[in-house]
Amino acid sequence: MAKKLTFGGRLRELRLAKKLSQRELADKVASRLKEDDRRGFDFTYLSKIENDRLPPPSTPAILALAAELDADSDELLALAGKAPPDVGDELRKKEGARVFFRSATQQNLTEAEWQRLQAYLERMRKEGK
Amino acid sequence: MAKKLTFGGRLRELRLAKKLSQRELADKVASRLKEDDRRGFDFTYLSKIENDRLPPPSTPAILALAAELDADSDELLALAGKAPPDVGDELRKKEGARVFFRSATQQNLTEAEWQRLQAYLERMRKEGK
DNA sequence: ACCGATGTTGAGTTGAGAGTCAACATCAAT
DNA sequence: ATTGATGTTGACTCTCAACTCAACATCGGT
Structure with missing residues (x-):
């Protein structure tokens, strides 16, 4: 069974895979952030x-x-327990999305069921195009 | 066309519909919160x-x-611009849910399309029971 | 005219999220 | 053994979201 990674553990894995030091990575991230954000x-x-x-x-x-x-x-x-920002926006703007999300989580769907939904979505897209 | 309500406006509507004063409502909310949270x-x-x-x-x-x-x-x-609190949890646990919401969001579905998905989910539930 | 209930406002407080800074430990290479 | 690069730690700071508090305004009832 695959080892359950924490956010920190996964982050370290990814950094090491790129062969970056903490200082290097932190600096790059900092300069990306400085542009809009005021945080370091x-x-x-x-x-x-x-x-x-x-x-x-x-x-x-x-x-x-x-x-x-x-x-x-x-x-x-x-891993950080946060929702992607654009998904959050979708839920905020579309009532349908909210209703759907509510029912879906209450039903506690399995991975297989999520895949069926995904397939259905796929079909909808093709037909709609 | 329906008037677009703000959070505050809607809240006032709801409170007045229940015939509560601000003091009454605030007190009730405060006691609900005191139980776990430390906020007033x-x-x-x-x-x-x-x-x-x-x-x-x-x-x-x-x-x-x-x-x-x-x-x-x-x-x-x-209305408050916040995602429901359990969104992060669900997406954390189920990879399928993550993939699904990612595609759905990127396709920028209409309300009608969300309703079709909802209907499909409904069908899945009946059949699975 | 007064009183109690309700609502509004400006100024001030507080706790926590999101980091920073200085100092130290470890290790490889010279 | 020194140097340079890297990683770790404790203590501190800073900002802002999320409120509280004291004071005042308005209004209906008596």
Whole structure:
């Protein structure tokens, strides 16, 4: 059975795979963030996060990390227990999405059932095009 | 065309429909919150929120308000621009859910399409039972 | 005219999220 | 044994969301 990774553990994996030091990665992330955000990203902060001594960083920081590491931002956001920002927007704007989400979570669907829904969505798309 | 309500406006509607004063409602919400949370809920705060002079309150407070007013918490959360609290959890646990919402969001579905999905989900449930 | 209930406002407080900074430990290479 | 690069840690800071508090305005009832 696959080992269950924490956010920090996965982040370290990804960083090492890219052969970056904490300082390098933190600096790159910091410059990505400085552009719009006013927050920084120190390498000592990264260290604590990798060791799960602090909770995962903010959503913008996670997105910057994923971008820098060519990683799947949804995976990291999920490990951090946060919803992707655009999914959040969709739920905020579309009542239908909200209703759907409510029923889906209440039914506690299996992976197979999610895949069926995915397939149906796929069919809808083709037909609609 | 239906008038577009703000969070504050809708909240006031709901409160008046229940014939509660700001003090009464705020007190009830406060006692609901005190149980787990350490935050309060003052009537003057409620006043400002109803007049949209302050942003909507925290998610726990919105949930308590909805419960006290027998209102739909998803509606209030949506008006407040917040995602329902369990979104992160569901997406964390089920990869299928993540993939599904990603595609659905990217396709920018209409309300009608969300309803079709909802109908399909309904069918799945009946058949699976 | 007064009183109690209700609602509004400006100023102030507080706790937590999101980091920073200085100092130290470890290790490989020279 | 020194140096340079890397990682770890504890203590601190800073900002802002989320409120509270005291004071005042308005209005209906008596």
